[in-house]
Structure formats: structure tokens, C-alpha cells
Amino acid sequence: MRVALFITCLADQFFAESGVHAVKLLRSLGVEVEFPARQTCCGQPAYNAGYWNEARSMAEHTLDVFQDAEYVVLPSGSCTTMLRAFYPELFRERSSKFKQAEDLAGRTFELAEFIVKVLGVTKLGDGLRGRKVAYHHGCHALRELGIKQEPLALLANAGAELVDWPASQECCGFGGLFSVKLPEVSLSMADQKISTLPRADYLTSALAGCLLHLSGRMQNHRVGLETTSPYGLSEVRPLASLLWQAVEGAA
Amino acid sequence: MKASPNNYPEEAALVIREHPEVRASVTGATLNFDQNRRKAYSEIDTEAWRVWAEAVKNHLLTHLDGYLRQAEASLVANGVQVHWAEDAEAAQQILARLVRENQVRTVVKAKSMLSEELGVNPLLESLGARVFETDLGEYIIQLENEPPSHIVGPAIHKNLEEIRQVFHRHFGTALNETPEALAAVARKRLRDAFLRAEMGISGANFLAADTGTIALIENEGNIRLSTSTPRIHVALVGIEKLVPRFSDLAVFLSLTARAATGQRLGTFVSLIQGPRKPGEHDGPEQVHVILVDNGRTSVLADPEAWETLRCVRCGACLNACPVYRQTGGHAYGYVYSGPIGAVLAPGLLGLEAAKALPYASSLCGACFEACPVRIPIPKLLLAWRSRAVEQGMTPRFEAAAIRAYAFTMTHPLLYRLAARFIRYLPDQVLDNRVVPVVKAWTEGRAGLKPSPKSFRELWESGEAQ
The missing domain is CATH 3.40.50.10420 (NagB/RpiA/CoA transferase-like)
Known part of the structure; x- marks a missing residue:
């Protein structure tokens, strides 16, 4: 089985190590991993901000890059949603591209979803035994794609204790350009979400943007924050890294 | 400042900064409403009810002239x-x-x-x-x-x-x-x-x-x-x-x-x-x-926005909305606030008069999940945004920045150079408040620190193999 890894621009630049972990994880499961070098960004920031012509140009580029991939796997729920749900929307009135978009959508999976649904693997190892993990559900993966149980199952089956986080399914306030267009609202949402975070060893998610936003807020010492978790800071670690840790044990 | 939909960004910031008690009251009340809604939904086959209600309202709206006379x-x-x-x-x-x-x-x-x-x-x-x-x-x-x-x-x-x-x-x-x-x-x-x-x-x-x-x-x-x-x-x-x-x-x-x-x-x-x-x-x-x-x-005649008219004014989308929760309704500057207000306002007032409101959302989708008549609010917010762009209502620098970003992302070599470039920048640039977008990010968040090497460099140097 061949997988083309779409690392996504944010993970490429900010969570490069987690990309390495995704590669090792997939290989450990017997998957052949390739990395099409011309890949860039899925275009979601432009799409969400209403710049659909620009989004379309990036979507066309991506359709082209992954044309021959057997499967496209992304360590990001939101970018997966872009390829799977929003590319067809963008090309709805352009029949040839629409077919191409539908075709790509059918071969595209978020990492944890791919492992559970396509590979049929639910236990990766027990390298997370005794670790308390708080899982942030990215909104798009959760509500647009219905990815909810897959990451939780992989974490729990590796021995992680999933902490009860009342706001785990609530938007963290990242929202792409939303975070800089309405920064006060965005930060206020992060504070509300963080304030309900229970004690945990790791805060994880399949969304690089959400993690940058949440960890950026948690590390921020410029403003007098009363909203960080009363239990102090959890280590923020992308899902791909934690899943590799499930196989490998603690690094 | 006069309450008006297009003052939303300033009004929202003002409430958050100066009236924390509003966020506390609104959050308490809406979370309570929302929890009760979930419980009440769990007692029935909600999906079947919602789909049926959607269909009845769609039928009504597509035959509205006749039903009004009746x-x-x-x-x-x-x-x-x-x-x-x-x-x-x-x-x-x-x-x-x-x-x-x-x-x-x-x-x-x-x-x-x-x-x-x-x-x-x-x-x-x-x-x-x-x-x-x-x-x-x-x-x-x-x-x-x-x-x-x-x-x-x-x-x-x-x-x-x-x-x-x-x-x-x-x-x-x-x-x-x-x-x-x-x-x-x-x-x-x-x-x-x-x-x-x-x-x-x-x-x-x-x-x-x-x-x-x-x-x-x-x-x-x-x-x-x-x-x-x-x-x-x-x-x-x-x-x-x-x-x-x-x-x-x-x-x-x-x-x-x-x-x-x-x-x-x-x-x-x-x-x-x-x-x-x-x-x-x-x-x-x-x-x-x-x-x-x-x-x-005029909303009914709109090929996309007409679905807004299914609204039964229950407020469930407001209760589910984490954006609404931060400010309450007054910041929206319009009688209808929250997610439904953000799609009703451009329909009823015209987009120019309410162009800020479709952006008052992180597009998390909680509103659609709560809506009893399945109004696709995130989809409609996006539709209004794309019209705002088409009609040149967005800031010029934003449009230029998005064009530059799209150009970079469709030219892999440029993307590669840009990735190199951000690693040569002194820390202060990604950490300070000079570039507007970076400023908006770092006021309230720690500075952005790229990984020492991008994933692509790790892959190409064999470190990811």
C-alpha cells in the first residue's frame, strides 16, 4: 500500500518532527510512504476568508500534485476537510475539475482515521501507558468529517488515560485568519477553552493551527493570564508524535 | 461608537476588554441552554425531526405566494x-x-x-x-x-x-x-x-x-x-x-x-x-x-441565502456558538445576533451594510449541529464572504496578501525559498509587533518559532527516512 504524505504547510514549518513521526508510524504499519515534493498548502485560509479564486488555484495545484497517489494522508483534520469536503464545493460548476476533486476526496484521509479505517489497526502498542492525555477535537474533523472515535481509540488502546475535558469538542478560537482578524475574540475563546483543561501530561490534537494557537496562548506571559489551567501547563504534542510514541514508548 | 453591524470587530474587542461580566453572564446562560437542548434532543429521533422540519419549511418557502394567499x-x-x-x-x-x-x-x-x-x-x-x-x-x-x-x-x-x-x-x-x-x-x-x-x-x-x-x-x-x-x-x-x-x-x-x-x-x-x-x-x-x-x-430570491428563511428564531445557534459567548449580542449591532444574525443581516440589510458579520465566526460548525431546521450557517457565512471578496469589500492589503500567498503556494520553488527565508529572520521579527499579521498573532500569544528544519528538509536529507 502506497501513501502520499501531505504534510500541510503549518506542520512542514512548525511541527516538522511530528511529520517524521508520521512517516515512521506509517512505515511501522507496513505502508510505503512517499512525499511528493511539489506540495505546498491546501488553500484553506483563502477559502475560509472568501478568496475562492485564490483557493481554487491552490486546490488545482494540489489536485495536480496528488493525481497519482493511491492514498493521501494528512496529519491534519482541517486540511483533510479542505480536500475532502471543500475542494468539490470549489469546483462544483466546473465538471472536469469537479470529478478530479471528487476522486481525490475519496482517497484522502486524516492520519488516525487512515490507521483505523483503512488499515484496520486499532492498537499501536502500549507506549502511552499511564500518560494522561487531553484531546482537542478540531472542529472540521469532528463536525464535517465525523472523525471522533478513531484518535481516541488509538490513544486509549496504547494505554493513555483520556482526561475528561468538558470543552474538548469546543472551538479553541484559532479558525485560521479568524485568529488575526478578530484577535480579541479568538484569544477569549482560547482562554475559555484552556480554563477547563484538567491536569494532563499531554495536550494533543491533529490540528497544527489549533496547537500553535493554544500553546502560544498558554506560554504567553505578556498578559496577566488567570486562564491557564489551574494545574499548570501540559506539554503540547501533535497527535502524530503521540501515536508514534504509542508504538515506540516514551522517547 | 454607534451600534452598527460593521463595527463588530471594535465592539467585540471593547466588550471583551472592558466588560468581562458580560462574557461571564452570557457564557453561563448559553452553556446552560445548550446543555438543556442536547438533553431534549437526545429524547427524540432528532435527525428525523430536523430533516422533516427542513423539508416542510423548504416546501413552504418554494410555494410561499400560494400559502400566503391561503x-x-x-x-x-x-x-x-x-x-x-x-x-x-x-x-x-x-x-x-x-x-x-x-x-x-x-x-x-x-x-x-x-x-x-x-x-x-x-x-x-x-x-x-x-x-x-x-x-x-x-x-x-x-x-x-x-x-x-x-x-x-x-x-x-x-x-x-x-x-x-x-x-x-x-x-x-x-x-x-x-x-x-x-x-x-x-x-x-x-x-x-x-x-x-x-x-x-x-x-x-x-x-x-x-x-x-x-x-x-x-x-x-x-x-x-x-x-x-x-x-x-x-x-x-x-x-x-x-x-x-x-x-x-x-x-x-x-x-x-x-x-x-x-x-x-x-x-x-x-x-x-x-x-x-x-x-x-x-x-x-x-x-x-x-x-x-x-x-x-429578496432573501428568498437569493439562490443561496434563501435557506436562512427557515429560521424559527429559537436561538439554539447562539447558545451553541463559542464566538457569541465571548461578547453576547450587542456587539453585532443588529437586532438578530450570533450565527443566524451574521447570515440574516447581510440578507436583510444588504451586504455592504453588514459585511463584517459573516467574518464573526471561526466556522466551527456548532450552529449547524444545533439548528432545528438545518440551516447550513457555516456554508452561508462562506458564501457571504466570497461575495464580499468578489464585490471588492475586503481591505486592499488583505486581498494583496492573499494573492501573494496563493502565488507562493502555487510555485513550489517560491514556497521553498519562503521557508528558508523565515528561518533566517532574526527571532524578533516573528516575535515582535511590526508586521500587522504577526502583531495580531503575538499580542496575546507567544511568538512563532519555526522548527529548526522544515519537514521537507528533513525528508530530503534522509532524516525522515
């Missing part, structure tokens, strides 16, 4: 006087005529968002009538001369302490009075108003076209009194409030109550079938229905 005939047969208002001004003129002809001095009002939309209270006051809002929440904000901040809970931005102070200022009640005692004070004053008023004004949750039945849901009994005690009852009805059949109410009344407050049914449901008939002892002598368009037909 509703008019049914109402007239019931002895109701029907008026048509194309816009707010027309509605005001009709209302003004009714007030003058009947020498109305006192009006009791049952909670109606449409009356807010039409500016009914200032009109009545200009005609010399005394107006009493009779919903307790509306009563409180009327005392403070504020607009409602939520479709169902107009005063949820106020906490008990503030309400105690409002009552203290207006009625001299003690500052530690219980909520029950405060409600009793309002109740006594409103009781007098009900008995004195010549006219009661309500909205309508639904209007059944086949029987001409006006359906109203409430919990306080004030709507029942407002519509039955005064001599004249005027119902303001948006043309989208129709349902085809009386029997449709069986689902809509319960679904709306579940969505709005998590109740299986409102405490009171009034089904109004016309004025007092010969031999009956009570009820109004005249019942008027004003059917209001005020921009709705």
Missing part, C-alpha cells in the same frame, strides 16, 4: 383583519393608524424580535402611547433602554447583581432582594398594565396557512395575557413564519421548544383563532395580523 383567506374567515407591509415603514404606518383610530394610550407587548426589527417601541412612544414590555427579560432591558442581546433571553448579558441594581434604581427595591421578589415587583406593575392596555402586540412563532391559527410559545404567561386581555390584539408576522398545515405544529412546537430552551413544550402555548365571537365572554374584540416582508422576499 393564510390570508383563513385569517379573514376567522374574523382577523389582515394587513400587508412591504417594509418597516409600511408596518409602522399600519400600526400608527390602528393606534390613532382606536385611541390607544397603553400598549402591552409580548416578546417579538420582529417588533425590534421594525422599531415599534419608538413609534408607539412618538404617538404618545405608553409601552410595556411584558416578558421579564424584555421588561428589564426596556427599563435600561437597551436592545435585546439574545433572541430568546433578551437580558442574558446581565447578571443578578446588575438586575438588582436596575430594580433598585427604578423601584427602590433592596439590593439583596431575591429573584422571586424582583419578579413579583415586575409582575404587579405589569398586571396593572395588562388591565389598562387597549392594545396588545405580539409576534408569532408560527401561522398555520390552512386554519389561520397564530401559534405562540412562552413560559411566563405574559403572551397569553397580552393577546387576550386588551381590546385589540396585533400580531406582527414575518412572511416566513407560515407553516402549511395546522397539524405541522405538532412537530414544530415541540422541536422549537427543545431547541430554544430544552423544554419538551413551552409552559404556555397559545393557538389564536381570531377575535372574541358572539356569546364568548373574553378575548379581544379585534385581531389584526400584519404580514411583514421587510427584505425577506
Whole structure:
């Protein structure tokens, strides 16, 4: 089985190590991993901000890059949603591209979803035994794609204790350009979400943007924050890294 | 600053910065509503109900002309006087005529968002009538001369302490009075108003076209009194409030109550079938229905936005919305706030007048999940955004930045160079407040630190192999 890894621009630049972990994880499961070098960004920031012509140009580029991939796997729920749900929307009135978009959508999976649904693997190892993990559900993966149980199952089956986080399914306030267009609202949402975070060893998610936003807020010492978790800071670690840790044990 | 939809970014920031008590009140109230809704939804096959309700409203909207004529005939047969208002001004003129002809001095009002939309209270006051809002929440904000901040809970931005102070200022009640005692004070004053008023004004949750039945849901009994005690009852009805059949109410009344407050049914449901008939002892002598368009037909003609008109004004999307929760409704600068306000405002006011509101969302999708009639709010927000871009309503620097970003991302070599470039920047650049986007990010968040090497470099150097 061949997988083309779409690392996504944010993970490429900010969570490069987690990309390495995704590669090792997939290989450990017997998957052949390739990395099409011309890949860039899925275009979601432009799409969400209403710049659909620009989004379309990036979507066309991506359709082209992954044309021959057997499967496209992304360590990001939101970018997966872009390829799977929003590319067809963008090309709805352009029949040839629409077919191409539908075709790509059918071969595209978020990492944890791919492992559970396509590979049929639910236990990766027990390298997370005794670790308390708080899982942030990215909104798009959760509500647009219905990815909810897959990451939780992989974490729990590796021995992680999933902490009860009342706001785990609530938007963290990242929202792409939303975070800089309405920064006060965005930060206020992060504070509300963080304030309900229970004690945990790791805060994880399949969304690089959400993690940058949440960890950026948690590390921020410029403003007098009363909203960080009363239990102090959890280590923020992308899902791909934690899943590799499930196989490998603690690094 | 004047309340206006396009001031949303400034108003929202202001509330968050200077009125943390608003966030606390709104968060408490909406989380509570939302939790109750989830519980009430879990008792029924919600998906089946929602799909059915969506289909009935879609049918209604695609045959609205016929159903409006049928509703008019049914109402007239019931002895109701029907008026048509194309816009707010027309509605005001009709209302003004009714007030003058009947020498109305006192009006009791049952909670109606449409009356807010039409500016009914200032009109009545200009005609010399005394107006009493009779919903307790509306009563409180009327005392403070504020607009409602939520479709169902107009005063949820106020906490008990503030309400105690409002009552203290207006009625001299003690500052530690219980909520029950405060409600009793309002109740006594409103009781007098009900008995004195010549006219009661309500909205309508639904209007059944086949029987001409006006359906109203409430919990306080004030709507029942407002519509039955005064001599004249005027119902303001948006043309989208129709349902085809009386029997449709069986689902809509319960679904709306579940969505709005998590109740299986409102405490009171009034089904109004016309004025007092010969031999009956009570009820109004005249019942008027004003059917209001005020921009709705232009929304209906819109190939995308028309779905907004399925809205039953339950407020479930506000309760589910984490963006609304930070500020409450006033920041939106429009009578309808939250997710539904953000898609209704550009439809009813025109996009130019409300172009900021479609951006008042992180597109998390919680609103669609909560909506009892499955209005695809995130999709509609996106549609409005794309129109704003198409019509050149977005800031020029933003458009230029997006074009540059798209150009970079469609030229892999440029992307690669840009990735190199950000690693050569001194830390201060990604950490400081010079570049506007970086500034907006780093004010409140730690600076951005790229990984030492990008993934692509790790892959190409064999470190990822």
C-alpha cells in the first residue's frame, strides 16, 4: 500500500518532527510512504476568508500534485476537510475539475482515521501507558468529517488515560485568519477553552493551527493570564508524535 | 461608537476588554441552554425531526405566494383583519393608524424580535402611547433602554447583581432582594398594565396557512395575557413564519421548544383563532395580523441565502456558538445576533451594510449541529464572504496578501525559498509587533518559532527516512 504524505504547510514549518513521526508510524504499519515534493498548502485560509479564486488555484495545484497517489494522508483534520469536503464545493460548476476533486476526496484521509479505517489497526502498542492525555477535537474533523472515535481509540488502546475535558469538542478560537482578524475574540475563546483543561501530561490534537494557537496562548506571559489551567501547563504534542510514541514508548 | 453591524470587530474587542461580566453572564446562560437542548434532543429521533422540519419549511418557502394567499383567506374567515407591509415603514404606518383610530394610550407587548426589527417601541412612544414590555427579560432591558442581546433571553448579558441594581434604581427595591421578589415587583406593575392596555402586540412563532391559527410559545404567561386581555390584539408576522398545515405544529412546537430552551413544550402555548365571537365572554374584540416582508422576499430570491428563511428564531445557534459567548449580542449591532444574525443581516440589510458579520465566526460548525431546521450557517457565512471578496469589500492589503500567498503556494520553488527565508529572520521579527499579521498573532500569544528544519528538509536529507 502506497501513501502520499501531505504534510500541510503549518506542520512542514512548525511541527516538522511530528511529520517524521508520521512517516515512521506509517512505515511501522507496513505502508510505503512517499512525499511528493511539489506540495505546498491546501488553500484553506483563502477559502475560509472568501478568496475562492485564490483557493481554487491552490486546490488545482494540489489536485495536480496528488493525481497519482493511491492514498493521501494528512496529519491534519482541517486540511483533510479542505480536500475532502471543500475542494468539490470549489469546483462544483466546473465538471472536469469537479470529478478530479471528487476522486481525490475519496482517497484522502486524516492520519488516525487512515490507521483505523483503512488499515484496520486499532492498537499501536502500549507506549502511552499511564500518560494522561487531553484531546482537542478540531472542529472540521469532528463536525464535517465525523472523525471522533478513531484518535481516541488509538490513544486509549496504547494505554493513555483520556482526561475528561468538558470543552474538548469546543472551538479553541484559532479558525485560521479568524485568529488575526478578530484577535480579541479568538484569544477569549482560547482562554475559555484552556480554563477547563484538567491536569494532563499531554495536550494533543491533529490540528497544527489549533496547537500553535493554544500553546502560544498558554506560554504567553505578556498578559496577566488567570486562564491557564489551574494545574499548570501540559506539554503540547501533535497527535502524530503521540501515536508514534504509542508504538515506540516514551522517547 | 454607534451600534452598527460593521463595527463588530471594535465592539467585540471593547466588550471583551472592558466588560468581562458580560462574557461571564452570557457564557453561563448559553452553556446552560445548550446543555438543556442536547438533553431534549437526545429524547427524540432528532435527525428525523430536523430533516422533516427542513423539508416542510423548504416546501413552504418554494410555494410561499400560494400559502400566503391561503393564510390570508383563513385569517379573514376567522374574523382577523389582515394587513400587508412591504417594509418597516409600511408596518409602522399600519400600526400608527390602528393606534390613532382606536385611541390607544397603553400598549402591552409580548416578546417579538420582529417588533425590534421594525422599531415599534419608538413609534408607539412618538404617538404618545405608553409601552410595556411584558416578558421579564424584555421588561428589564426596556427599563435600561437597551436592545435585546439574545433572541430568546433578551437580558442574558446581565447578571443578578446588575438586575438588582436596575430594580433598585427604578423601584427602590433592596439590593439583596431575591429573584422571586424582583419578579413579583415586575409582575404587579405589569398586571396593572395588562388591565389598562387597549392594545396588545405580539409576534408569532408560527401561522398555520390552512386554519389561520397564530401559534405562540412562552413560559411566563405574559403572551397569553397580552393577546387576550386588551381590546385589540396585533400580531406582527414575518412572511416566513407560515407553516402549511395546522397539524405541522405538532412537530414544530415541540422541536422549537427543545431547541430554544430544552423544554419538551413551552409552559404556555397559545393557538389564536381570531377575535372574541358572539356569546364568548373574553378575548379581544379585534385581531389584526400584519404580514411583514421587510427584505425577506429578496432573501428568498437569493439562490443561496434563501435557506436562512427557515429560521424559527429559537436561538439554539447562539447558545451553541463559542464566538457569541465571548461578547453576547450587542456587539453585532443588529437586532438578530450570533450565527443566524451574521447570515440574516447581510440578507436583510444588504451586504455592504453588514459585511463584517459573516467574518464573526471561526466556522466551527456548532450552529449547524444545533439548528432545528438545518440551516447550513457555516456554508452561508462562506458564501457571504466570497461575495464580499468578489464585490471588492475586503481591505486592499488583505486581498494583496492573499494573492501573494496563493502565488507562493502555487510555485513550489517560491514556497521553498519562503521557508528558508523565515528561518533566517532574526527571532524578533516573528516575535515582535511590526508586521500587522504577526502583531495580531503575538499580542496575546507567544511568538512563532519555526522548527529548526522544515519537514521537507528533513525528508530530503534522509532524516525522515
